[in-house]
Amino acid sequence: MTFNEKFNAFKTILVKEYLRFIRIWIQTVLPPAITTALYFVIFGNLIGSQISDIDGYSYMDYIVPGLILMAVITNSYANVVSSFYSAKFQKSIEELLVSPTPNYLILAGFVSGGVARGVIVGIVVTLVAMYFSDIQIHSLTLSFTVFLLTAILFSIAGFINAIFARSFDDITIIPTFVLTPLTYLGGIFYSINMLPEFWQKLSLINPILYMINSFRYGLLGVSDTDISSALFIIIIFIISLFSYALYLLNKGTGIKS
Amino acid sequence: MKALQINQLKKRYKNGTEALKGVDLEVNEGDFFALLGPNGAGKSTTIGIISGLVNKSSGNVQIFDKNLDLDPSTAKSYIGLVPQEFNFNQFEPVKEILINQAGYYGINRRMASKRAEKYLRQLELWDKRRSMARELSGGMKRRLMIARALIHEPRLLILDEPTAGVDIEIRRSMWDFLRTINQQGTTIILTTHYLEEAESLCKNIAIIDHGIAIENTSMRKLLAQLNMETFILYLDKHINDLPQCIPGCGLRIIDQQTLEVDIEKSNSINQVFKTLSEHKINVLSMRNKSNRLEQLFMHLVEKNRHNKELVETLIQTSHENIAVEQP
Numbered sequence: 195m196t197f198n199e200k201f202n203a204f205k206t207i208l209v210k211e212y213l214r215f216i217r218i219w220i221q222t223v224l225p226p227a228i229t230t231a232l233y234f235v236i237f238g239n240l241i242g243s244q245i246s247d248i249d250g251y252s253y254m255d256y257i258v259p260g261l262i263l264m265a266v267i268t269n270s271y272a273n274v275v276s277s278f279y280s281a282k283f284q285k286s287i288e289e290l291l292v293s294p295t296p297n298y299l300i301l302a303g304f305v306s307g308g309v310a311r312g313v314i315v316g317i318v319v320t321l322v323a324m325y326f327s328d329i330q331i332h333s334l335t336l337s338f339t340v341f342l343l344t345a346i347l348f349s350i351a352g353f354i355n356a357i358f359a360r361s362f363d364d365i366t367i368i369p370t371f372v373l374t375p376l377t378y379l380g381g382i383f384y385s386i387n388m389l390p391e392f393w394q395k396l397s398l399i400n401p402i403l404y405m406i407n408s409f410r411y412g413l414l415g416v417s418d419t420d421i422s423s424a425l426f427i428i429i430i431f432i433i434s435l436f437s438y439a440l441y442l443l444n445k446g447t448g449i450k451s
Numbered sequence: 452m453k454a455l456q457i458n459q460l461k462k463r464y465k466n467g468t469e470a471l472k473g474v475d476l477e478v479n480e481g482d483f484f485a486l487l488g489p490n491g492a493g494k495s496t497t498i499g500i501i502s503g504l505v506n507k508s509s510g511n512v513q514i515f516d517k518n519l520d521l522d523p524s525t526a527k528s529y530i531g532l533v534p535q536e537f538n539f540n541q542f543e544p545v546k547e548i549l550i551n552q553a554g555y556y557g558i559n560r561r562m563a564s565k566r567a568e569k570y571l572r573q574l575e576l577w578d579k580r581r582s583m584a585r586e587l588s589g590g591m592k593r594r595l596m597i598a599r600a601l602i603h604e605p606r607l608l609i610l611d612e613p614t615a616g617v618d619i620e621i622r623r624s625m626w627d628f629l630r631t632i633n634q635q636g637t638t639i640i641l642t643t644h645y646l647e648e649a650e651s652l653c654k655n656i657a658i659i660d661h662g663i664a665i666e667n668t669s670m671r672k673l674l675a676q677l678n679m680e681t682f683i684l685y686l687d688k689h690i691n692d693l694p695q696c697i698p699g700c701g702l703r704i705i706d707q708q709t710l711e712v713d714i715e716k717s718n719s720i721n722q723v724f725k726t727l728s729e730h731k732i733n734v735l736s737m738r739n740k741s742n743r744l745e746q747l748f749m750h751l752v753e754k755n756r757h758n759k760e761l762v763e764t765l766i767q768t769s770h771e772n773i774a775v776e777q778p
Binding site: 195196198199200202203205206207210280281284285286288289290291292293294295296446450451 | 464502503504534538540552556557558559560599
């Protein structure tokens with residue numbers, strides 16, 4: 195395939211993925227906006243007003259970065275895992291497997307679809323947050339970089355989950371039992387400095403903590419972790435998971451007999 | 452040039468099933484080639500490997516001289532596949548399915564849209580272009596899969612039971628369509644359980660059974676192997692006194708006005724007419740009892756099974772002998 199043909203193939207997968215989640219925006223874009231609004235009303239307004247400032251910010255402002263990133267994480271993951279598994283389930287993935295599209299482009303196309311949903315949902319949630327909170331962005335570049343890298347990372351993770359999934363139950367197990375606990379324990383609602391020492395150290399093995407704190411630094415200028423180390427960890431995870439996903443795709447795991 | 456060359460293709464599944472035991476196959480460019488075999492013979496596995504849906508255990512596949520392992524992208528770009536099962540997204544509009552498929556082959560959206568219109572019109576699906584795929588009838592879904600396989604204008608079209616479950620009218624129109632694209636230069640490989648379809652369309656044929664190709668020849672040569680044909684004769688009178696013997700023919704009474712006649716190729720059916728006429732019986736009409744290819748197919752498959760059983764018996768016997776000889 196020439197470069198142009200490859201670009202057309204990539205664009206086709208991306209547009210298809212984009213249209214898929216936009217066509218059902220009531221199921222994909224609206225729920226995170228409502229959920230986040232409820233978080234702001236309950237945790238930020240009702241309970242948050244009883245909590246003292248953290249790192250110089252009101253509780254409402256403090257939880258904004260975490261809530262935005264949580265929406266990005268869950269949506270980018272959900273988009274790829276459900277889309278790729280549905281394609282496997284309906285066997286429409288064979289349309290791609292018989293084509294000359296290289297595997298790395300198939301992976302990049304699905305991941306980009308997940309990133310697109312993560313970014314759109316993230317923007318919607320940010321708009322909701324701006325209604326409740328008067329946040330000033332500390333570093334737009336860092337905020338956007340972390341935002342994007344997080345969406346990429348969890349889109350790839352969703353792809354790997356879909357490759358191994360054998361039933362629709364399998365695509366909900368990881369988000370329910372791994373992703374949600376790690377996200378909630380990743381410092382969305384608190385600073386790890388508020389935890390006892392043992393739990394502080396334990397929290398440091400949670401990769402989501404680094405993403406949330408980097409994003410928080412981008413928006414508010416405060417963080418519990420070192421930013422350059424956090425970015426390094428995110429990039430290492432992306433490279434490792436992308437390589438693994440590509441290896442599985444080349445091998446035909448879960449999609450070829 | 453060979454459109455397809457397969458050498459010693461083997462496939463063993465994880466559960467130990469040996470689906471292919473060393474298939475060798477050659478298909479010439481421009482051919483209309485039948486790949487036949489009973490259920491579970493290895494046809495779909497062969498097609499799966501050629502099209503990149505199944506990993507082979509060993510062997511070599513070349514498509515228009517491009518090795519599937521060394522240059523998969525080019526090799527795959529030559530192939531259009533119509534699989535046995537519906538494998539498109541049921542929740543996508545018909546035209547969108549074609550445009551996306553073209554995109555996977557690197558064709559831009561404008562060109563893809565033009566081609567989608569061309570093939571949807573040719574396959575009488577244009578009126579359904581905005582319908583969701585799940586809303587189509589079985590016959591329409593089959594035609595959609597053919598249109599999708601052709602959207603990148605492949606040099607080799609592989610059809611895995613494309614007319615299964617399709618009514619005779621649509622089947623005939625699909626035959627005409629396939630004949631036309633074959634005449635225009637597209638090489639076609641067809642698997643089907645309708646043997647009259649293979650006999651009517653294909654120039655060359657391979658029969659796979661138990662993971663090996665037991666026959667690979669031209670349709671003409673294969674049919675020449677058949678030295679007997681069976682006809683059904685419908686008569687104008689009751690047969691009270693059936694002639695006992697006509698040289699080179701076997702006669703059976705089906706009912707009082709229907710006669711079944713086996714005729715060796717070296718003999719003429721005129722002898723039968725003449726004998727019946729002498730008994731003042733006229734033939735109102737006649738037809739072939741069964742498809743010629745079907746007869747041959749059954750004969751070859753049964754022969755292969757018989758040989759296999761014989762080999763297995765010999766092996767078993769030799770094992771038993773060895774076991775007896777051991778002190």
